[in-house]
Amino acid sequence: MNERFITLIERYFDEQLSAVEKEEFESLLQNNKELQKEFEEQKQIKEVLKKMSLKNPSRDIWDGYWLGIYNKIERGLSWIAIFVGALIFFGYVSFEAVNAFINSTHTPPLVKTGIGILFFGVLVLIFSLIREKIFTSKHDKYKDIQR
Amino acid sequence: MKSNEANVPNISQRKKREFELYVKKNMKRGYFSALGILGSHDAAMDISQEAFIRAYKNFNHFDSNKNFFTWFYKILRNLCLNFIRDNKNRKEDVIFENIISPVSNSLQQATEEKELIQLLHESINSLSTEDREVIILKEFEGYSYKEISEMLNLPVGTVMSRLYYARKKLATKMKLVTE
Numbered sequence A: 001m002n003e004r005f006i007t008l009i010e011r012y013f014d015e016q017l018s019a020v021e022k023e024e025f026e027s028l029l030q031n032n033k034e035l036q037k038e039f040e041e042q043k044q045i046k047e048v049l050k051k052m053s054l055k056n057p058s059r060d061i062w063d064g065y066w067l068g069i070y071n072k073i074e075r076g077l078s079w080i081a082i083f084v085g086a087l088i089f090f091g092y093v094s095f096e097a098v099n100a101f102i103n104s105t106h107t108p109p110l111v112k113t114g115i116g117i118l119f120f121g122v123l124v125l126i127f128s129l130i131r132e133k134i135f136t137s138k139h140d141k142y143k144d145i146q147r
Numbered sequence B: 001m002k003s004n005e006a007n008v009p010n011i012s013q014r015k016k017r018e019f020e021l022y023v024k025k026n027m028k029r030g031y032f033s034a035l036g037i038l039g040s041h042d043a044a045m046d047i048s049q050e051a052f053i054r055a056y057k058n059f060n061h062f063d064s065n066k067n068f069f070t071w072f073y074k075i076l077r078n079l080c081l082n083f084i085r086d087n088k089n090r091k092e093d094v095i096f097e098n099i100i101s102p103v104s105n106s107l108q109q110a111t112e113e114k115e116l117i118q119l120l121h122e123s124i125n126s127l128s129t130e131d132r133e134v135i136i137l138k139e140f141e142g143y144s145y146k147e148i149s150e151m152l153n154l155p156v157g158t159v160m161s162r163l164y165y166a167r168k169k170l171a172t173k174m175k176l177v178t179e
Helices: A003-013 A019-031 A033-050 A059-063 A065-103 A109-139 B013-038 B041-057 B068-089 B105-109 B111-125 B129-140 B145-152 B156-178
Strands: A052-054 B100-102
Touching: A003 A019, A003 A033, A003 B156, A019 A033, A033 A052, A033 B111, A033 B129, A033 B156, A052 B013, A052 B129, A059 A065, A065 A109, A065 B013, A065 B041, B013 B041, B013 B068, B013 B129, B041 B068, B068 B129, B068 B145, B100 B111, B111 B129, B111 B156, B129 B145, B129 B156, B145 B156
Parallel strands: none
Antiparallel strands: A052 B100
16 A cells, blocks of 8 residues: 555544645545545544443542552562561571581581581582573573473 | 562652652553553553553653653553463463443444444454554554654554554454454
């Protein structure tokens, strides 16, 4: 379709045509039956659309809309506070527990060494799994393909 | 709803109140724009609220000399498109509710008009997301070509032509069903 005709028809619907453009538009319609048909079709669909609107939700929904957003933002902040607090608390507890374990006179050195190695193994395993996961997600060419 | 736990920058009380005003002024437009793209009330409500939360987190980057809704729409649009993509990946079809109603109540009574609404609903939903989006923005929401071009980052001419062809497709789809 002629780009100029599209511009003119859209400007016509928006009542933005200047006198010169109006003349040009009318002349295009008069001299071309195909464009006339296009214009009628566009006009008809515009008429149908003009009669319709998008369904409006009830007033209660609008009344609670901002509150919903506010609550979500507030809860987001709460989660951050909980996370930071938990991190500090468990960090401190873990530090104290490890300290007490190392300084304990009741636990034999062999058990201490064994538990130390066990924890070291677990840490290495977790680190390795995380690294593999990151590497796979970065280099997997087919990650967006639906399986 | 995901990602609400993300860091919220410390913006001043004045800015918070300003943001609240922006939300109240633009919530309906945001919801209806999302509804047009997603075709579901619940999804539109969820995604439009999530978009406002994202906008709040980035509110410090918003230039108050510019149009809020144009800036906000880009966030909203990205979230809507991500939602559609994620649903496709999960092989879950978005169920399109009938989101259209007649402007005048008297129209609803006529069976013929009810059929027309249903037909229009089906035809709009069969359009591509891009075509449906321009139809909703222009024909239902009444934005100007310039506003739409700013929202979609497209030249005005492209918006006009996309709208023209979207209407044409709509007309064809409606005729195909009736013929």
